[in-house]
Amino acid sequence: MFEVINTSEYARTGLLKLRHGSIQTPAFMPVGTNGTVKSLTNDDLIETGAEIILGNTYHLMLRPGDELIKELGGLNNFINWSKPILTDSGGFQVWSLGDLVKITEEGVSFKSPYDGRNIFIRPEDSIQIQQNLDSDIIMVFDECTNYPATHEEAKSSMELSMRWAKRCKDFHTSDGKLFGIVQGGMYKDLRSSSLEKLNDIGFDGIAIGGLSVGESKEEKTEILEHLAPELPQNLPHYLMGVGKPEDIVEGVRYGIDMFDCVIPTRNARNGQLFTSEGVVNIRNAEHKKSTLPIDPNCKCKVCKNYSRAYLNHLDRTNEILGSMLSSYHNIFYYQSLMQDIRDSIKNNKFANFVKDFYNMRDLEMPKGPV
Numbered sequence: 464m465f466e467v468i469n470t471s472e473y474a475r476t477g478l479l480k481l482r483h484g485s486i487q488t489p490a491f492m493p494v495g496t497n498g499t500v501k502s503l504t505n506d507d508l509i510e511t512g513a514e515i516i517l518g519n520t521y522h523l524m525l526r527p528g529d530e531l532i533k534e535l536g537g538l539n540n541f542i543n544w545s546k547p548i549l550t551d552s553g554g555f556q557v558w559s560l561g562d563l564v565k566i567t568e569e570g571v572s573f574k575s576p577y578d579g580r581n582i583f584i585r586p587e588d589s590i591q592i593q594q595n596l597d598s599d600i601i602m603v604f605d606e607c608t609n610y611p612a613t614h615e616e617a618k619s620s621m622e623l624s625m626r627w628a629k630r631c632k633d634f635h636t637s638d639g640k641l642f643g644i645v646q647g648g649m650y651k652d653l654r655s656s657s658l659e660k661l662n663d664i665g666f667d668g669i670a671i672g673g674l675s676v677g678e679s680k681e682e683k684t685e686i687l688e689h690l691a692p693e694l695p696q697n698l699p700h701y702l703m704g705v706g707k708p709e710d711i712v713e714g715v716r717y718g719i720d721m722f723d724c725v726i727p728t729r730n731a732r733n734g735q736l737f738t739s740e741g742v743v744n745i746r747n748a749e750h751k752k753s754t755l756p757i758d759p760n761c762k763c764k765v766c767k768n769y770s771r772a773y774l775n776h777l778d779r780t781n782e783i784l785g786s787m788l789s790s791y792h793n794i795f796y797y798q799s800l801m802q803d804i805r806d807s808i809k810n811n812k813f814a815n816f817v818k819d820f821y822n823m824r825d826l827e828m829p830k831g832p833v
């Protein structure tokens with residue numbers, strides 16, 4: 464199902480075979496929260512090079528409901544997307560509701576933010592919902608450990624997640640792949656023990672969860688560095704909810720194969736555009752008369768056809784087209800970044816790629832494997 468093709472220290476390229484097609488890794492998965500990657504059509508997404516998107520179980524089960532989506536032929540059919548889909552388990556979104564959630568051994572209960580009704584989700588329910596959506600990759604239902612947490616808190620939270628992971632595995636029956644999620648907060652011993660438990664249960668892929676929750680960059684790097692040699696080489700590694708371009712480059716250095724994040728689309732709607740030379744804030748007055756494209760090195764149709772001045776105008780007038788063009792460019796940028804990463808690993812030039820990546824952005828290159 465997963466084949467590693469080229470390696471450069473921990474970094475690797477691979478091919479992940481799924482029911483709706485194969486994806487090249489390292490891969491970036493645009494986030495389609497409500498069954499749509501905001502302001503982009505599926506044709507747009509395919510043009511950018513996206514081979515897989517993410518759907519949010521939590522949002523889709525509340526609206527329009529997973530039963531309805533099942534009745535309409537599954538999520539691929541419903542949204543007319545023919546390539547693979549990964550769904551998250553809903554655990555992270557529920558956790559984000561904070562005090563409104565009650566967690567017990569059996570599962571979590573909370574009130575729907577839409578109509579106030581009480582909802583109870585057990586790990587088995589999350590798997591059933593993802594099977595109703597007919598996902599290519601199903602994530603186990605877990606508890607995201609609070610940050611900060613004491614060792615004792617992080618341990619008991621991780622152990623609950625591991626018991627839930629076993630229940631998910633026992634319940635799972637679809638031919639979608641099932642990924643386990645490493646938890647354990649910022650504690651290396653807990654991360655190792657979580658990974659060991661997941662390996663014992665047996666999953667099709669390993670995700671790293673519980674990062675990007677408020678920790679420092681150093682703490683995050685330490686966890687990646689610690690886990691890199693321990694991750695099973697024959698399985699895909701997925702770093703959940705990450706991140707900015709530099710976080711992706713760092714993740715690949717530590718052996719990560721899959722990423723997802725709302726940053727390229729959310730930031731696009733706020734005027735933040737990613738380029739080969741760093742971030743351009745299109746709202747700034749300096750772009751008001753600029754005939755330059757967003758990024759002279761970008762081959763996307765927005766950079767080919769539109770000036771910064773026009774995008775600045777669209778942003779200031781709150782035009783929908785502004786969000787569409789900016790999101791298109793940002794997702795194209797992310798997909799090109801992944802392509803460049805894959806090419807450099809394949810051509811044995813990943814170390815040069817990483818050095819150039821930081822040089823072009825005037826950033827200091829962090830220590831670490833290349």
Ligand SMILES: [Zn+2]
Pocket residue numbers: 757758761762763764765766767792795796
């Ligand atoms: Zn562009």
